[in-house]
Amino acid sequence: MGAGLVHRVRAAAATTPGRMRLISLGVLACVALAWALGFYAVSHRQQGIRTVGTEVQPVVVESRSIQSLLSGADASAANSFLAGGVEPADQRARYLTNTRQAQDELAKAAAGGGASAKAQDAVRTIAESSATYVGLVESARANNRQGFPVGAGYLRRATALLNNTILPAADRLHEDSVLRLDAGYAAAGGIAATVGVLVAAVVLFVALVAAQVFLRRRTNRVLNVGLAAATGLSVLLIGWTLFSLVTEGSQVAAARDRADALNLLAQARVTAFRAKSDESFALIARGNGAAQYKAFDDAVAALGSPDSGKGLLAEAARRAAAGDEQASMNGAVAAFKSYLAAHANIANLDSNGASPQAITTALAAGPGTANGAFEAFDQAIQRVSVLTQQEFDGHIRSARGHITGLAIAISLAFLLVAVLVLYGFQRRIGEYR
Amino acid sequence: MRRWTAGLLAVLAVALLAGCSGATRTAATAPQAAVAQATPSPPAPTCGNVVASLRPPAALPAPGQMPAGSYMRTIQDRGRLVAGVSQDTLLFGFLDPFDGQIKGFDIDVLHQIAQAIFGDPNKIEYRAMTGAERISKIRDGSVDIVGRTFTITCDRRQQIDFSSVYFDAGDRVLVRRDSTAKGIQDLGGKKVCTTNGSTTIPHLNAVPSKPVPVLLADFTDCLVAFQNGEVDAIATDDAILAGLAKQDPYAKFVGDRFSDEPYGLGLALGHPEFTRFVNGVLDQMRANGTWANLYRTWLVPSLSNAVPAPPAAAYKD
Numbered sequence: 001m002g003a004g005l006v007h008r009v010r011a012a013a014a015t016t017p018g019r020m021r022l023i024s025l026g027v028l029a030c031v032a033l034a035w036a037l038g039f040y041a042v043s044h045r046q047q048g049i050r051t052v053g054t055e056v057q058p059v060v061v062e063s064r065s066i067q068s069l070l071s072g073a074d075a076s077a078a079n080s081f082l083a084g085g086v087e088p089a090d091q092r093a094r095y096l097t098n099t100r101q102a103q104d105e106l107a108k109a110a111a112g113g114g115a116s117a118k119a120q121d122a123v124r125t126i127a128e129s130s131a132t133y134v135g136l137v138e139s140a141r142a143n144n145r146q147g148f149p150v151g152a153g154y155l156r157r158a159t160a161l162l163n164n165t166i167l168p169a170a171d172r173l174h175e176d177s178v179l180r181l182d183a184g185y186a187a188a189g190g191i192a193a194t195v196g197v198l199v200a201a202v203v204l205f206v207a208l209v210a211a212q213v214f215l216r217r218r219t220n221r222v223l224n225v226g227l228a229a230a231t232g233l234s235v236l237l238i239g240w241t242l243f244s245l246v247t248e249g250s251q252v253a254a255a256r257d258r259a260d261a262l263n264l265l266a267q268a269r270v271t272a273f274r275a276k277s278d279e280s281f282a283l284i285a286r287g288n289g290a291a292q293y294k295a296f297d298d299a300v301a302a303l304g305s306p307d308s309g310k311g312l313l314a315e316a317a318r319r320a321a322a323g324d325e326q327a328s329m330n331g332a333v334a335a336f337k338s339y340l341a342a343h344a345n346i347a348n349l350d351s352n353g354a355s356p357q358a359i360t361t362a363l364a365a366g367p368g369t370a371n372g373a374f375e376a377f378d379q380a381i382q383r384v385s386v387l388t389q390q391e392f393d394g395h396i397r398s399a400r401g402h403i404t405g406l407a408i409a410i411s412l413a414f415l416l417v418a419v420l421v422l423y424g425f426q427r428r429i430g431e432y433r
Numbered sequence: 434m435r436r437w438t439a440g441l442l443a444v445l446a447v448a449l450l451a452g453c454s455g456a457t458r459t460a461a462t463a464p465q466a467a468v469a470q471a472t473p474s475p476p477a478p479t480c481g482n483v484v485a486s487l488r489p490p491a492a493l494p495a496p497g498q499m500p501a502g503s504y505m506r507t508i509q510d511r512g513r514l515v516a517g518v519s520q521d522t523l524l525f526g527f528l529d530p531f532d533g534q535i536k537g538f539d540i541d542v543l544h545q546i547a548q549a550i551f552g553d554p555n556k557i558e559y560r561a562m563t564g565a566e567r568i569s570k571i572r573d574g575s576v577d578i579v580g581r582t583f584t585i586t587c588d589r590r591q592q593i594d595f596s597s598v599y600f601d602a603g604d605r606v607l608v609r610r611d612s613t614a615k616g617i618q619d620l621g622g623k624k625v626c627t628t629n630g631s632t633t634i635p636h637l638n639a640v641p642s643k644p645v646p647v648l649l650a651d652f653t654d655c656l657v658a659f660q661n662g663e664v665d666a667i668a669t670d671d672a673i674l675a676g677l678a679k680q681d682p683y684a685k686f687v688g689d690r691f692s693d694e695p696y697g698l699g700l701a702l703g704h705p706e707f708t709r710f711v712n713g714v715l716d717q718m719r720a721n722g723t724w725a726n727l728y729r730t731w732l733v734p735s736l737s738n739a740v741p742a743p744p745a746a747a748y749k750d
Contacts, residue, residue: 146680147531153654287558
């Protein structure tokens with residue numbers, strides 16, 4: 001059979017029309033290769049964008065949201081606890097809203113992020129432990145309302161559960177989704193597919209030109225309309241595909257930059273909430289809060305500031321887009337600075353034997369207070385996050401727009417190229433009959 | 434040669450693993466052993482009468498007129514007495530959530546000391562601390578005095594000074610209401626919670642039925658563990674247990690005291706005049722009925738239905 005095929009090819013190559021048929025088959029194979037690589041590149045990227053935009057990035061955001069919502073809830077619970085038996089209504093309301101929203105985010109993460117066993121395990125840990133967490137906080141409240149010191153024990157345990165179990169589990173969920181995200185980005189913006197298309201394009205172009213040179217020598221006709229049209233169309237087609245891939249790639253890169261900025265903002269929020277909790281726990285410790293103040297200082301150092309050029313806030317400010325986003329970021333930085341000033345006053349009162357005054361100061365709400373400044377900081381950071389998320393969504397939409405329908409379009413166009421190639425050869429082969 | 438090296442490595446790895454897991458098991462299942470090693474016991478110090486404290490002067494200086502050069506004068510000049518306390522030991526030292534004040538029997542004793550120094554019982558700065566922190570905070574000068582259910586022991590006397598005994602407590606055990614245990618002797622193999630660094634640990638280890646000690650930072654942590662069913666009982670001074678039982682109607686005392694825990698105020702070595710002064714204040718409290726009033730206020734009927742006589746002071750010169 002193999003020997004038969006070789007024999008038939010040899011026989012065909014002996015005559016000019018036979019040779020033409022063989023060459024036309026070769027050119028068609030090049031067309032098919034270019035189409036296959038182009039189709040693969042485009043659909044691979046579509047899949048990548050889907051992974052990034054609608055499957056994984058939401059889980060990345062959700063895992064960070066769970067962390068900041070629960071850290072915020074904990075900061076509120078700790079601050080409320082300072083107040084004694086009857087907690088301030090606004091702190092209690094914030095605690096309830098945060099825990100409820102965290103449950104919603106968790107439900108979304110469970111629905112969307114359950115791909116790997118690691119992610120599923122993390123989601124399960126968060127779900128179980130946050131139910132326990134809420135129970136511990138309610139036990140703390142119930143005991144505190146009766147004036148029982150064991151309430152403080154329940155609150156300590158709740159915070160330990162959050163810091164030692166829930167936040168690390170959310171970190172694991174985050175890490176896992178980031179790994180999947182990296183794969184998605186590699187698919188959505190990777191250079192390999194583009195290079196493949198380029199190589200196939202060069203091969204196809206060379207094949208088409210070589211075919212025309214061959215035909216011209218054999219037939220002494222200057223122009224083969226079919227092949228010339230096929231060459232022109234191929235050049236346009238390849239150019240269009242490459243342009244789409246490159247612009248789509250740059251949109252994906254822009255989206256990734258926004259996603260990184262979002263992650264920084266979320267980390268900054270979580271860290272700030274941790275600091276706020278530490279402040280409350282330092283005060284709850286009544287004059288023995290050195291360890292908590294140290295934890296507070298560590299968190300603040302991790303946040304840093306644009307002035308020092310170091311830390312999460314500096315990095316987030318660098319990444320904020322000009323305009324409203326930069327303005328909100330500046331607002332967040334300024335608010336955090338005034339929170340730190342208010343905190344210094346509280347810590348100073350506390351370390352100079354005026355714990356009760358320090359607590360009153362830490363509990364006060366409204367403009368100019370620690371709680372007021374922190375609230376302003378949090379809202380500004382949330383505003384920046386919303387804007388950054390919108391930019392991310394915009395880039396993903398735009399990236400998707402560049403390649404939507406491209407796979408079908410290039411399939412049809414390459415089919416046309418193939419038809420033109422066949423038509424061009426057929427005319428010449430026909431002349432030998 | 435290569436095979437020989439690989440074999441050696443494998444043996445080493447197994448040995449390492451065995452060593453590690455062995456260490457972990459010891460730490461996890463036998464916290465009492467770890468604690469026993471932590472406190473060097475071999476050169477057992479001898480204290481004679483461990484509760485004997487420095488004899489007070491015949492007359493105390495008037496409030497606000499502490500003698501120059503005395504440690505009381507340092508405190509007076511500072512404007513406040515810095516006191517290490519508990520804020521979660523109901524009845525002895527606890528934070529009252531309703532008004533944010535720290536209150537209790539120990540706290541009122543400290544108020545008496547502040548009254549004697551300043552003529553104002555409220556010139557106190559509280560430093561809440563865990564039981565395990567008491568000695569180090571006295572030694573590093575963070576606090577002038579510790580009033581925090583502090584048992585006088587010979588070991589502790591090597592590091593700090595104590596006032597005369599102002600309260601007699603003793604180890605007992607708290608179990609759930611449906612428990613059939615009649616005392617610590619019936620809790621063999623059961624998990625019994627107490628705090629890090631407390632004098633109850635050696636007493637628990639000495640119980641022949643071998644209860645399993647579980648060590649947490651604070652007694653309120655023990656109560657949380659008790660209410661969550663993670664431990665079967667809480668063992669410590671009856672004075673502290675009374676405050677825990679008050680927070681949980683499903684807890685009950687069983688059995689008699691299995692140790693004596695004489696409470697003293699913790700003071701630094703190095704200014705004996707302050708110890709003498711504090712003992713003078715405690716003597717006044719015993720004599721003028723203040724001590725009995727405090728007992729009635731805080732501990733009747735949670736700990737006892739009647740006010741006992743105050744513990745007698747023992748002195749050395």
